[in-house]
Amino acid sequence: MPAQVITITSGKGGVGKTTAVANLAVGLALEGAKVVCIDGDIGLRNLDVILGLENRIVYDIVDVIEGRCRLKQAMIRDKKLPELYLIPAAQTRDKNAVSPSDMNRLIKDLRNDYDFVLIDSPAGIERGFKNAIAAADRVLVITNPEISAVRDADRVIGILEAEEKGPGALIINRLNPALVKNHNMLSAEDVLDLLAVELVGVVPEDENVIISSNRGAPVAFDAKSRAGQAFRNIAKRLRGETVPFLDLDHTGGLWQQFQRLTGRK
Amino acid sequence: MSFFDRLLGKKNSADNAKERLQLVLIHDRTDLTPAELDSLKDDLIATISRHVEIDAQSMRIGVQHDGRSQRLVADIPLKTTRRRARRSK
Numbered sequence: 001m002p003a004q005v006i007t008i009t010s011g012k013g014g015v016g017k018t019t020a021v022a023n024l025a026v027g028l029a030l031e032g033a034k035v036v037c038i039d040g041d042i043g044l045r046n047l048d049v050i051l052g053l054e055n056r057i058v059y060d061i062v063d064v065i066e067g068r069c070r071l072k073q074a075m076i077r078d079k080k081l082p083e084l085y086l087i088p089a090a091q092t093r094d095k096n097a098v099s100p101s102d103m104n105r106l107i108k109d110l111r112n113d114y115d116f117v118l119i120d121s122p123a124g125i126e127r128g129f130k131n132a133i134a135a136a137d138r139v140l141v142i143t144n145p146e147i148s149a150v151r152d153a154d155r156v157i158g159i160l161e162a163e164e165k166g167p168g169a170l171i172i173n174r175l176n177p178a179l180v181k182n183h184n185m186l187s188a189e190d191v192l193d194l195l196a197v198e199l200v201g202v203v204p205e206d207e208n209v210i211i212s213s214n215r216g217a218p219v220a221f222d223a224k225s226r227a228g229q230a231f232r233n234i235a236k237r238l239r240g241e242t243v244p245f246l247d248l249d250h251t252g253g254l255w256q257q258f259q260r261l262t263g264r265k
Numbered sequence: 266m267s268f269f270d271r272l273l274g275k276k277n278s279a280d281n282a283k284e285r286l287q288l289v290l291i292h293d294r295t296d297l298t299p300a301e302l303d304s305l306k307d308d309l310i311a312t313i314s315r316h317v318e319i320d321a322q323s324m325r326i327g328v329q330h331d332g333r334s335q336r337l338v339a340d341i342p343l344k345t346t347r348r349r350a351r352r353s354k
Contacts, residue, residue, distance in 0.1 A: 147282045154290050157333070167333070183277035190283050194290060196332040 002111045006118050006238065007040075007136035008171075011152030013123030015144045016173040019209060019218070020231070021120040022050040026220040027235025029084040033115040036075065038087045038106075040132040041122040042097060045089035052079065052216020053086050062090035065102045071109055080221070085114075095127045100134035107135040116238070125159055133165050140200060142171040145186040154195055169198045171234065176205045177248040201234035203227050204248050291328045295335050302326065309339065318344040 008021050018041075025037040038061065039047035048054040059074040064087070071087075078084035090097060103119075110117050121132035133139055139160050143153035153170070160166035172188050179185035186194075188202045206227035212219040219228040220235070226246065233243045292298060297305075306326045313319055320342040329338050 147286055150286055151289055151293065155293060158294060161333070180279070183279045186279050186282050186286075190279065194283065194286050196330075 001115070003036075003114045003117050004238070005107055005111070005135050005137045006116065006140060007121055007132045007138075008118065008140045008142055009121035009129060009132060009156055010123065010142045010149070011125060011156040012143075012149045015142055015149050016203075017123070017142055018046050018050050018120050019213065020140075020142050020171060020173065020203075021047060021118050022218040023220040023228070023231035024235050024238065025051075025084055025116075025118050026078075026081065026218045027232040028116050028118075028238065029078070029081040030220065030232065031235060031239060032083070033239065034083045034113070035116045035118065036085045036087060036110055036114050037118040037120065039089035039120050040103075040128060041120060042089045042128060043091065043094050044122065045091050047086060047120050048076075048088045049216065050213050050218060051086055053088075054216075057088050060088045060090040061106070062093050062097045064106060065098055071106070080217075095122065095131065098131050100131055103131050103134045125156065129156075133160070133163065136165060139165050139168045140171055141168045141197070142173050143191065143195075144174045145172060145176075145180070145188070145191055147186075150186065150191055150194060157195060157197055167197050169200045170195060171201050171203065172199070173203045174205045175202055175248065181249075199245075200237050201230055202245060202248065203230040203234075204246070287330075291330060291335060294330075294333075295328055297328065302328075306339075309341075313341060320344055 008017050008024070010017050021037050025035045028035045037047060037051075039045050041047075042062065045060075048057060053076050056076045059069040061074065063069045064071050064074045074087050075085040076088065078086070107117055119132050119136065122128035141153050141156050141160070143149045157166065157168050160168045170192070172191055175188060176185055180187045188199070192199055204226050206219065206225055208222055208225040209219050209227050212222060212225075219225045220231045222228040230246055233246065236243045306324065309326065310319065310321045310324060314321070323342050325340040327338055328335050
């Protein structure tokens with residue numbers, strides 16, 4: 001079966017695109033899928049550091065497109081998962097070094113040998129974003145339960161529909177269950193109500209995300225992390241499995257649970 | 266949100282965010298600003314008034330969303346003929 005090509009995008013920067021790509025790639029590879037992830041953020045590459053592969057880069061995506069190396073030479077194999085590869089972005093070039101048709105050609109060469117190609121889109125809705133969605137079979141829009149991120153996600157969903165790449169499916173990242181409980185953060189239901197698209201996952205705010213990116217080993221490797229669990233579940237859903245959504249209500253310590261029991265919260 | 270905030274009728278911030286987003290998304294999706302909506306309303310009043318007498322004061326116009334599609338909804342009260350007849354006396 002040819003690869004499923006999935007682009008992760010958001011409009012707004014800093015909502016967790018790169019973290020999501022790294023963790024979904026790890027989650028899929030842990031399930032035994034052959035995965036290639038492509039950093040589409042030319043000039044601001046980061047997927048390499050999140051995956052902990054920054055020291056192994058020799059060639060990048062622009063080298064492939066401009067014919068300075070073969071595709072295989074730019075594919076970096078993960079340290080732990082032999083079926084997971086990264087094609088890094090060029091750091092010293094800009095987005096105009098790549099065109100949507102270059103992306104189509106590159107991904108056509110990958111389709112037959114892998115199960116999933118994940119593309120990390122840059123923020124914004126310009127050339128880099130257009131490159132990232134050009135070859136996508138499916139686009140995941142990631143957002144935070146926060147006013148500006150939801151607004152930008154809505155813009156991106158609108159553009160995806162106009163470009164006939166839509167409707168797009170949604171990942172809500174960095175949801176803080178305690179804030180939602182106090183009605184000081186939009187809930188997953190609120191965000192879905194506003195954006196009216198399919199939901200593929202809700203990832204809770206989790207300090208382990210930062211700890212694991214410090215170490216260059218995505219949180220999906222961490223069996224105890226709730227965010228890691230959420231990303232692994234999304235990976236399973238991308239493979240077509242039906243996985244129930246995490247119950248994010250059962251957080252907090254004994255005191256919170258006691259308060260809940262006594263009806264004080 | 267504390268008990269006292271609720272007592273004072275202060276809305277929690279998530280509701281604030283949702284209401285503000287609902288408005289801003291309608292304008293983002295339709296490219297229709299509140300000012301443009303007002304001028305559309307004036308045009309509608311002028312056009313409809315040529316055919317039938319309406320209560321322009323209580324006319325309401327707005328954009329509603331149904332999933333990802335938007336619709337323009339106008340509520341235009343008509344003046345009854347009885348009232349019109351009385352006024353013409």
